[in-house]
Amino acid sequence: MASEWLIGILDAIALNLGQRRDELDKLDEAVGDGRLGGDLLSCIEAIEAEAADIGSLSPPAAIRRMAALLRENTTTEAPRFLAVVLDGMAEPAGDDRPTPSGVALMLEGGVGALERTGEVELGMKSMYDVLQPLSKGLSAAVCGGHDDGLDNLAISICAHTMHRTRDMPARRRNVDFADDAGLGHMDPGACAVALIVGAIVGEVARFNEA
16 A cells, blocks of 8 residues: 555645745746646645555555646646656556665666657756656665665755756747746746655655654
């Protein structure tokens, strides 16, 4: 069963996104319709509404159900991309709370699934500009035997890569942007991923201290 550790993470993500909803919407105005914060929060609330049922599932099934709920409750890019990532993470997920190496493997699966859509590349100013370096950094640390400190490493990578998106113009396949669209603004999807990772890291630390 996904149990309380997954439900705790959902609550932490909802709190983080709720506190930064207006900021995410404002960032999204530079490259979208200004609805990302509210849209993501609605998706998370839909997931939380099924928290009891989700918590009774195995982790892989729970992750896939969360991906389905993201798709059912949005028509915008970032939640749709997150759904792809979750589906990719579900396949390598085990039935127990993941180990550091398990987390790295799951994230690698999620990023790989997003890459296979053909919709993302580094420098496009999207959440992929955070997720890809995060996956590579965590996998390298785990392979090097450095399981300790992964939480700080994850936060550091997310903060660095999120801020780097300020210098990227917005680019998407089959979408026309002005040449300087989004310059000077962090990508809202990258910011959302950093907030989600921060919530997960904080909740995992709290759980381990209990």
